[in-house]
Amino acid sequence: MPAHHRTSILPTTRREFLRLTGGGIGLLAFGRFAPAFLVNSALASAPAPEKDRSILVLVQLAGGNDGLNTLIPFEDANYYRLRPTLGIPAGQVLRVSDTLGLHPSCAQLQRLFQAGSLAVVENVGYPNPNRSHFRSTEIWETASGSGDFINTGWVGRFLDNTCAGAPAGNHDPLAVHINTPNGEPETLVGSLPHPTFGLSPFGAGRGGSEESRRLLEHDSPSPGGGDQVSFLRQTLMDTLVTEVRVQKVLADYKPEATYPGNPFASSLRSIAGLIAGGLPTRVYFVTLSGFDTHVNQAETQARLLGTLSEGLAAFQQDLQAHRLDGQVLTMTFSEFGRRPGENESKGTDHGTAAPLFVLGSRVRGGILGSAPKLDVPKNQDLTYSTDFRSVYGTVLDRWLGSPSGKVLGGPFPIVPFV
Amino acid sequence: MSLSLSVGDAWAPLPASAWEEQAVRHLLRRAGWTARAADVRRALGEGLPATLDRLFPPAAVAWPEPDSVAGLERDLPDFHRQVAQAMGEAKRKLRRDAFERSQAAVRDMSVNWMELAVVPENSAFEKWVAFLGNVFVVATEKVHNAAYVYRHFEILASGALGPAPQLAKAVSRSPAMEVYLDLAENRTGAPNENFARELFELFLLGEGNYTEADIKEAARAFTGYRIRPATGRFAFAPRQHDDGVKTLFGQSGRFGGDDVIDLAYCQRAAGAHLPRRMAAFYLGDLRLPPEYEFAIGDRWRTEGAYDLRWLVRNFFGSRIFFAPEFRGNLIKSPVQLYLGLLQDLNLDVMPVPRFVLNPLRQMGETPFNPPNVRGWIGGRSWINSASLGARRALVERLFTPLDGAALTADEQQDLVAARAGGKSRFAMTESDLDAWMALSPDQVLGSLQENFLSAPPNPEFLSQLRQFLQGRATDPAEHRRRVRRAILTALESPEYQVC
Numbered sequence: 001m002p003a004h005h006r007t008s009i010l011p012t013t014r015r016e017f018l019r020l021t022g023g024g025i026g027l028l029a030f031g032r033f034a035p036a037f038l039v040n041s042a043l044a045s046a047p048a049p050e051k052d053r054s055i056l057v058l059v060q061l062a063g064g065n066d067g068l069n070t071l072i073p074f075e076d077a078n079y080y081r082l083r084p085t086l087g088i089p090a091g092q093v094l095r096v097s098d099t100l101g102l103h104p105s106c107a108q109l110q111r112l113f114q115a116g117s118l119a120v121v122e123n124v125g126y127p128n129p130n131r132s133h134f135r136s137t138e139i140w141e142t143a144s145g146s147g148d149f150i151n152t153g154w155v156g157r158f159l160d161n162t163c164a165g166a167p168a169g170n171h172d173p174l175a176v177h178i179n180t181p182n183g184e185p186e187t188l189v190g191s192l193p194h195p196t197f198g199l200s201p202f203g204a205g206r207g208g209s210e211e212s213r214r215l216l217e218h219d220s221p222s223p224g225g226g227d228q229v230s231f232l233r234q235t236l237m238d239t240l241v242t243e244v245r246v247q248k249v250l251a252d253y254k255p256e257a258t259y260p261g262n263p264f265a266s267s268l269r270s271i272a273g274l275i276a277g278g279l280p281t282r283v284y285f286v287t288l289s290g291f292d293t294h295v296n297q298a299e300t301q302a303r304l305l306g307t308l309s310e311g312l313a314a315f316q317q318d319l320q321a322h323r324l325d326g327q328v329l330t331m332t333f334s335e336f337g338r339r340p341g342e343n344e345s346k347g348t349d350h351g352t353a354a355p356l357f358v359l360g361s362r363v364r365g366g367i368l369g370s371a372p373k374l375d376v377p378k379n380q381d382l383t384y385s386t387d388f389r390s391v392y393g394t395v396l397d398r399w400l401g402s403p404s405g406k407v408l409g410g411p412f413p414i415v416p417f418v
Numbered sequence: 419m420s421l422s423l424s425v426g427d428a429w430a431p432l433p434a435s436a437w438e439e440q441a442v443r444h445l446l447r448r449a450g451w452t453a454r455a456a457d458v459r460r461a462l463g464e465g466l467p468a469t470l471d472r473l474f475p476p477a478a479v480a481w482p483e484p485d486s487v488a489g490l491e492r493d494l495p496d497f498h499r500q501v502a503q504a505m506g507e508a509k510r511k512l513r514r515d516a517f518e519r520s521q522a523a524v525r526d527m528s529v530n531w532m533e534l535a536v537v538p539e540n541s542a543f544e545k546w547v548a549f550l551g552n553v554f555v556v557a558t559e560k561v562h563n564a565a566y567v568y569r570h571f572e573i574l575a576s577g578a579l580g581p582a583p584q585l586a587k588a589v590s591r592s593p594a595m596e597v598y599l600d601l602a603e604n605r606t607g608a609p610n611e612n613f614a615r616e617l618f619e620l621f622l623l624g625e626g627n628y629t630e631a632d633i634k635e636a637a638r639a640f641t642g643y644r645i646r647p648a649t650g651r652f653a654f655a656p657r658q659h660d661d662g663v664k665t666l667f668g669q670s671g672r673f674g675g676d677d678v679i680d681l682a683y684c685q686r687a688a689g690a691h692l693p694r695r696m697a698a699f700y701l702g703d704l705r706l707p708p709e710y711e712f713a714i715g716d717r718w719r720t721e722g723a724y725d726l727r728w729l730v731r732n733f734f735g736s737r738i739f740f741a742p743e744f745r746g747n748l749i750k751s752p753v754q755l756y757l758g759l760l761q762d763l764n765l766d767v768m769p770v771p772r773f774v775l776n777p778l779r780q781m782g783e784t785p786f787n788p789p790n791v792r793g794w795i796g797g798r799s800w801i802n803s804a805s806l807g808a809r810r811a812l813v814e815r816l817f818t819p820l821d822g823a824a825l826t827a828d829e830q831q832d833l834v835a836a837r838a839g840g841k842s843r844f845a846m847t848e849s850d851l852d853a854w855m856a857l858s859p860d861q862v863l864g865s866l867q868e869n870f871l872s873a874p875p876n877p878e879f880l881s882q883l884r885q886f887l888q889g890r891a892t893d894p895a896e897h898r899r900r901v902r903r904a905i906l907t908a909l910e911s912p913e914y915q916v917c
């Protein structure tokens with residue numbers, strides 16, 4: 001709300017802050033206890049790249065999406081052997097090659113594939129797969145080996161490398177997460193603190209009154225405090241500043257696509273709005289949950305893949321209409337695929353490798369990687385052929401423009417989707 | 419992390435001399451929702467052991483079945499008969515109606531539980547049951563039957579302070595669990611591993627303390643666990659059960675589900691697992707080193723015979739629980755924030771589900787619906803800009819009079835019923851501020867800190883609040899407004915979010 005904007009002692013953007021300080025108001029105008037991040041951002045005068053920056057949108061399919069029924073090898077007899085009831089007949093798949101088809105509820109993704117802006121990387125996984133939701137999610141989020149434990153996320157480390165020394169105290173969020181069930185995803189956690197912002201699917205949280213906010217602005221974080229209260233103060237301060245700005249950006253945003261009425265699509269609409277609003281955010285993270293289909297998978301997965309396909313299509317169309325599509329790369333991931341052989345409950349149990357989608361106008365569309373071998377006994381899992389860190393490495397090297405070796409701790413072969 | 423106590427001293431009982439006001443507040447806020455002045459005085463007089471006896475009473479706190487849930491249970495046999503007879507669209511409609519009815523019952527039940535838990539005498543027990551519910555997780559998102567979820571929490575409450583293996587066995591028979599982890603789909607020749615995996619990983623042992631083969635064998639042992647549709651109660655189906663020999667943890671036999679639980683509790687890891695979960699829930703993000711977990715875990719197994727009351731007394735009565743590194747640094751869960759606010763302000767739970775459940779959802783915790791089988795992980799994961807905004811909005815709401823015109827007819831009826839039951843304090847009124855009006859600005863700040871804040875506020879913030887309270891103190895209406903705003907701001911502050 002603009003009223004907040006006018007009465008706050010805090011600037012709503014780093015630029016505005018620099019303008020105010022440059023205009024002679026000076027740091028002292030913000031009191032002796034000016035928040036550390038503002039002091040830092042004043043000292044670091046190099047502006048963050050705000051034009052033509054590349055943006056990554058991560059879509060987490062939480063629960064473990066069944067890859068075999070997402071990208072269907074309809075010419076492979078083994079597929080129908082493994083999936084006596086869940087197998088999707090060749091006549092119903094949405095063909096993307098002579099042997100592969102998308103799930104019938106992915107019509108929009110098929111259209112994007114035909115337009116050349118969708119890449120599907122087959123059979124992505126990692127050695128010694130873990131079948132626990134939490135451990136495997138952690139492996140994907142931290143980009144660690146199966147037996148290694150890292151407490152930072154791969155995007156967090158990217159921000160560590162890219163933004164250290166630059167105005168790290170800038171309170172414009174470098175990463176935004178929306179609709180994530182557990183708050184900030186581990187993916188975004190770095191060894192340095194980075195400004196991140198969380199949104200509910202339908203917009204920024206409503207805060208307290210103007211008067212309380214002005215008082216709370218003085219409960220500023222003490223530099224270097226690592227305890228919970230410092231963390232809360234830092235988050236609150238970032239929130240107060242960002243909240244005003246984000247609310248305004250989203251309220252002013254005019255989407256040029258019709259988004260479906262569900263939280264996932266609303267989240268994507270907000271992301272489009274924030275990108276169009278010129279936030280310097282490099283990474284957006286959104287979650288679509290419910291893929292843990294142990295029982296009666298067909299209906300649930302069809303609904304979820306439909307939500308995914310239609311949401312992404314609206315998002316892409318919106319970005320194109322705003323001529324922002326060249327700046328954005330969208331990628332899906334899930335903690336694991338599911339067991340190739342269906343279980344006796346018309347569902348599938350936790351498995352290993354699965355395909356993932358990469359979407360964007362500058363994506364080299366098509367099918368990449370190689371298909372899993374399906375000549376496995378009933379209770380066996382797939383063996384991955386593309387390491388997920390190859391996908392991350394490609395995004396880092398070729399999209400975000402940050403050397404992947406430092407983030408991933410070693411080289412991984414490029415997957416040429418961009 | 420450096421701890422102030424060695425592993426040998428950590429779990430020794432807190433000396434009586436250390437039982438002072440700040441220690442009392444620490445226990446009351448961590449074990450329950452908050453520390454009201456009267457409760458602090460009482461506990462200080464009673465001493466720690468007697469206080470623990472009172473917080474964790476000998477008999478489970480009774481949670482009377484909400485009417486909407488009872489109605490669902492009563493109609494269940496009839497519903498199954500109707501569904502069996504119906505066809506096509508009629509069948510779908512029956513199912514949809516039942517689903518919607520259950521959703522409504524879940525909302526009703528959630529408010530009802532909040533009403534139970536906000537009673538100060540029930541707080542520590544209900545928080546303990548909520549903790550157990552965050553270990554033995556079920557979620558209404560998958561269990562579309564409010565009655566099953568209610569019965570699940572009844573199982574947890576009735577076994578909450580008894581032998582842990584007995585509770586785990588009861589949970590394996592809980593219809594909500596059967597549905598949530600697909601146990602009802604597990605049968606001979608077609609084992610479903612979902613329950614067996616989470617039983618070891620999350621409920622009893624923790625990752626790394628079992629093998630994939632143990633899971634496969636355990637899944638076979640749990641075959642035949644069913645729900646009888648007409649009654650909605652557990653039933654064992656011998657013909658669905660795999661009676662063959664299984665090998666787990668190096669032992670072989672024709673094991674059933676209960677045997678698997680007993681075998682798991684023979685593992686040393688079982689003793690340390692629940693204390694580890696308790697430390698995460700009650701002590702916070704600082705993880706105890708494994709040797710501390712084993713120190714209490716081994717004693718729990720040998721001296722305590724896996725009795726949960728033994729564990730509760732030895733955990734909350736220990737020196738480590740009161741150690742300085744665990745004071746004032748636990749981020750309150752949304753439910754604790756909400757119930758603590760109500761207790762601090764002496765307010766009643768608003769009997770209108772959306773007014774209670776929307777703020778909880780926006781803060782990230784919908785009762786009975788954790789995001790996944792690991793439950794809420796708590797700590798910093800509660801806090802982001804959206805949830806902090808929602809926390810502040812909740813405080814504002816509790817200081818805003820209810821707008822009767824904005825309620826639906828049903829909601830107005832609920833409100834009338836609540837008032838008839840003696841509950842009418844749903845928001846702070848002007849007269850609630852009377853006691854504060856006589857205080858000087860410094861006394862107001864002192865009272866806010868002593869009663870509400872577990873961590874010291876920033877001096878600059880305090881001085882701004884003081885200035886704000888001093889401004890226009892001669893105008894009584896304006897002064898009252900400012901006192902109200904100062905209380906609100908303290909409750910929205912970072913320092914109120916921790917305990």
